[in-house]
Amino acid sequence: MQNEPEITSQLVKDHGLTSDEYRCILDLIGRPPNFTELGIFSVMWSEHCSYKSSRPFLKKLPTEGPRVLQGPGENAGVIDIGDGLAVVFKIESHNHPSFIEPRQGAATGVGGIMRDVFTMGARPIALMDSLRFGELDDPRTRFLLNGVVDGIASYGNCTGVPTVGGEVYFDSCYNGNILVNAFCLGLAKSDRIFLAKAGGVGNRILYVGSKTGRDGIHGASLLASSEFDDTTEDKRPTVQVGDPFTEKLLIEACLEIMEFSWVVGVQDMGAAGLTSSSFEMAHRSHAGVNMDLSKVPLREVGMTPYEIMLSESQERMLFVIEPGHEEEATAILEKWGLDAAIIGEVTDELGVRIQFEGKEVVNLPTLPVVDGALDLKRETQRPEYLDKIGHLNLTELPEPARGDKAFTKLLACPNIASKEWVYEQYDHMVRLNTLVLPGSDAAVIRIKDTKKAVALSVDCNSRFCYLDPYEGAAIAVAESSRNVVCSGATPIGLTNCLNFGNPEKPEIMWQFEQAVRGMGDACLYFDIPVVSGNVSLYNETKGQAIFPTPTVAVVGLIEDQSKVMTSGFKQSGHCIGLIGFTMEELGGSEYLKVLFDRNEGKPPVLDRKHEKQVQAFCLDLIQKGLIQSAHDCSEGGLAIAVAESCFTATEEALGATLELESTLRGDALLFGETQSRIIISFPEELTDQIEDLALSYPLDFSLLGKTGGSQFTVSINGQEYIKQDIESAKQIWKTSLGRYAGQTT
């Protein structure tokens, strides 16, 4: 090619490749790569695409189970739900782009994860987002919060896929690196799952969707695979721009084309665009691909092969179809107004050859490009900070005489306050499947034409993970699973998004190793297979890493739509009960952070056997129709959990009176975050039956009090500890986040 830069050691370095890696490339292909080929190696061997730091650890996650139709390695995981149907789901990060350009970064994150799902032949039916921002006082936080939520809303709403749940957290550890993890679940026929295959020789490569432009070049390699510093703003051109209308057309057109048996394979052009989609498809089928880039629909003239191969323009797909069906395929695409072009065909060469304007510009074997990146044996080392903050001496922590102040402060804290301001901007009802709207423990989506429904929850308490990544990750699995159980579902699968700092630091890799081990052990014990996932490293700015944040999303199955449970109390005069028991645990709690600005100690203990029993008991109660509400006890502890059930009761909040007997500190009893606890409510006459059932497990179960009245009252050993008007408390909880987001400074 004309004007192609010469390959120098500086150019190699600018492409994010080490000299070792470059030497390895020379060995593997037996000659120096040209400029376009260097670009290809740069993206494919990037941390983002190759998982070179994380792969050795990820092998420890359990990925199999009787319902698993497709585990990790494809665009998304697939789980059989019976009736000839399967759910297809995955969660993926779009952290770095969202920090630089929150609206487009978050929007394209949603677009990317949807394509991963409909690429498999599934219609996307639900979205969720796990979002983490810096501290409230950082002026950029409000800008990022508004931008990200607006981006998700603008994209998701336009495509007609409901955004049904998620989580939002704030902590100063995310000041320089916010997290935007997007989850999508789709529904497919279990015998019509499409994989990223190229199939036999002569099959045609069909390019579908938006034209290719110069946006997003090196998004995967240079943006996602390095730390942030002062030059971060300069990377804005690497952020892609989303077009949700084209995505909607793509969904409809792709699903229509996939009805035909001549479709061999499909792959979306996500990170590393045309490069990864073509190389990976060829590699998976032990085949080769021959493409002519002159045929790729382009947005502008003068684009080079390097730019075309590395562009991350959004809303593009690569299909492989049997020869002879080109016209049928393009007719469907034209109907939906989409660009389409046959750009190449499958060969038996085990390599990718690319022509441009009559010249061969790339000739690379697939194996080294896709699988040649070295599995880095990153060093691990337990961080020193754990010695400093790993112990919390409760005797030194002042204990308030009453809990009113802590109660209202926690309700106002945006980590606990209602996320209404966020989810009201998302169309969470379109498609008429959202049985349980946002705001309960899990979102519940009915499966049309069956009796079934699926429950979805996304969770991670990164403060716990910072204090103990092993336990923290195990707790994330337990909590997400508990949330799904509280809505009446049996957990059937999990997807994860592992967000960590710079993997070149042994302390970060130690966190990673511990978290993956904790997650794996918990999934194995709770029998929840990990079917898909994503790793996001380098969430670090100027040496300041985020807390380890191994986000998990658990999907559960409800066999009978009529047995769906919600978290809100239903009626005045019902009994309030606690499944599980409370220990004196304040380490890593929201209470400790909000009241004392400290994050110390050990996270709560997770007794897995007990957790399993608690979940089984709760499901039993729901299926027997004995309870009216179930709510997981998490951030803010018992008092906040009961209050949330009061607030979400009906249009008007329902009060509650709790009479507790305990030898624990009052604050630990009410605001501690002991695991494996669920708040339930039920009519008084069922008390004996529920207590007997608990005994049969055997399991701790206690009566806390009753619903009703206009006050939220708690007494401990006969002494009043909290008394608040329930409507005023609800207003604090309901409006706090919106007030923050809307403030102008």
Place this chain on the structure above:
Amino acid sequence: MKCGIVVFPGSNCDHDCDHILKKILNQETHWLWHKDEVDLSSFDLIVLPGGFSYGDYLRAGAISRFSPVMNSVIRFAENGGKVLGICNGFQILLESGLLPGALMQNHTRKFICKNVYVRVETTDTPFTQKCNDKPVLEIPIAHHQGSYYIDPHSLNDLEEKGQILFRYCDAKGDISESSNPNGSVGSVAGLCNEQKNVMGMMPHPERCADPLWYNTDGQRIFQSLISQS
């Protein structure tokens, strides 16, 4: 009742309307593709569903009015055929000139998706007859450009001619600034033309018409139409 549901490439609520009309209310439904200009005279009802017809990167509905299918819909309406526009469908009816006024960005400048209440202002229309015993309907909204505007003189005119069908209100039916989610003038949530055969509304009746949910208030609008066919 023979219903035609118009499908623009960006329609989102087409399947929802079909689900309610066909599966829940047992009516005959047909898809009407936006590129086709066809004779609609055999239909009893044409539904313009919600969504983002052509992406709505311009003013919502501004492009749809030029689509071939709208020529058919306009002819159908002029001949007295009943047309129901929901959300984006309402926006398209205004852009096409079948209904007066305009829809602007919500005064919150945000997309709003939630349950609201509307007060039924008249039951003397083919769309609201079955609301006799239920003056206040609970119904979801989901839009970014739903703030209705018309000049005060014309608003007065609409009121006098009984063309305002729904106003945003609270659970008791009281109208105030706080019960108006998007800043619509006169809290208008839905209106019809002078002949009362074309109606547009921002709230989504199809989202509260499946008995799987506790609220089926939206059925009343479809039932009103069915009762006359």
